[in-house]
Amino acid sequence: MRVRRLAIVGLGLIGGSFARALRAAGEVQHVAGFDPDPAQGELALRLGVVDQVFDRAEAAVRDADVVLLAVPVLHTAEALRSCVGGLKDGAIVSDVGSTKQSVLRDVSSICGGLPSWFVAAHPIAGTEKSGVANSFAELFRRHRVIVTPHAGQDPAARALVTTLWQAVGARVVEMDAAEHDAIFAATSHLPHVLAYSFVDMLDRLEHSTDIFPNAGGGFRDFTRIASSSPQMWHDIVRANADAVGSLLDRQIDELQQIRQMMRESRWDEMKALFERARTARERYLTQIE
Template identity: 65%
Template sequence: MLAAHLAVVGLGLIGGSVARALRAAGVVGRISGYDPDPRQREDALAAGVIDTAHSSAAACVREADLVIVAVPVLRTVEALSAIRDALRPGTIVTDVGSTKQSVATDVEQVFGELPPWFVLGHPIAGTEKSGVSNSLADLFRKHRVILTPHRCQDAVALSTVRRLWEACGARVVEMAPAQHDLIFAATSHLPHVLAYSFVDMIGKLDDSAGIFPNAGGGFRDFTRIASSSPQMWHDIVRANAAAVSDLLTRQIADLQALQDMITSGRWDEMKATFERARAAREHYLTQIE
């Protein structure tokens, strides 16, 4: 058993799904939970996602030997400050934040260092839905989880968190925090910015009322992630602003180049761009595990 008492701070889609997955795997005992939203606490308790609900984060983690902090990245300092004095010696703490350099900085701010028992993590799974009522026991199955060990990392803590995610059916890989943030700025954070921006642009057109009802599958596929939580993605982009901004600058330049091809009738160049992009996607799809 990984933990006799698991505490989950943040009972949203990810926090709820981790609790469900670990319970289903039989690797944890009692599960306590906290969320600042009473409705999430009530729903988690009623659905059997947790065994006990607490009205404070400190009470939730007080007797735990493994803590998962599953809060929006901009709430990390608040959450860690709330649990800091309630953690007992030997407790392992991990997070699920979509940015890792910002979380590492927040951990240092709260604890004065990067504690050996804190493991920085990020599950690469989710849906456009939110809340514990949408949590799934198999959300992480066959998905990657990134762990970013730091300079003070305790090997036992790292191994425990690795086994936690493997019990959820995930494939665990390790990389440096900076590498993580660059990769996910390109593959997740910027795509969300583009999807939100595109739908916002269409919504402001004079004939938008006629566009949306006639949209086909391509529109739905491209814009699906624009149904994700605006607050969550605001927080993620803000926490990884430098990497996202750099890539957005590059994207704007490439879009301007495409516009120039269209206005000047350089159709062969445009086709070559499309062909290059298609070939790159087909090539890299074979590398996704």
């Protein structure tokens, strides 16, 4: 057992699943939790996700060996500020935010620089469902977790966080925070923007009531992520606005080019574009985790 006491600040899908997974792996003895929504905390306790729930983050992290900030990225600073006074010497703090540059900036602003005990991480796992009720121990199995070390990083802290993620079945890789944000703007953040926008557009059409009942599996697959937490994705896109905005501009330009092909009946060019996209997806499909 590697962790005597774990504290989860933010008892949602990710925080709850991490607690469940570590407990199932036999890597944690005691789990304390805090959530700003008392109902989530009470539910986490009732489901056995945590052993204790507290009404203040500072109390939840007291005497914890490892603290996980499992909150929306725009609340990282608030979460750390609320609990930093309760951290014991030697405690390790990590996060699960989908943007890493913003998280490192927020941590630095609270601590007057990046502390050696903070390890920035991002599990590439989740579902369109949210809340601790939807958490499960197998969520991270065979998925990547990105760790983005900083210059003042304590190697022992990084090693422990890496080991804990590996213990729950994840594969840990490291990369620079800026590289991380650029990659996930393309593979995750922009797709969510497109899915939300597409569904909202259809819903505002005059005949929308006829569209959705007649939608098939392709529509369900393409729009599944539009069922994700709007607050969470608002925060992610806002935190990574430069990278997402740049890619959105390119996507808009691409769509305008396709529209021009249609106006000019350049169907061979459109087919060629579709074939390139299909070939690219098939080529990289085995690498998608």
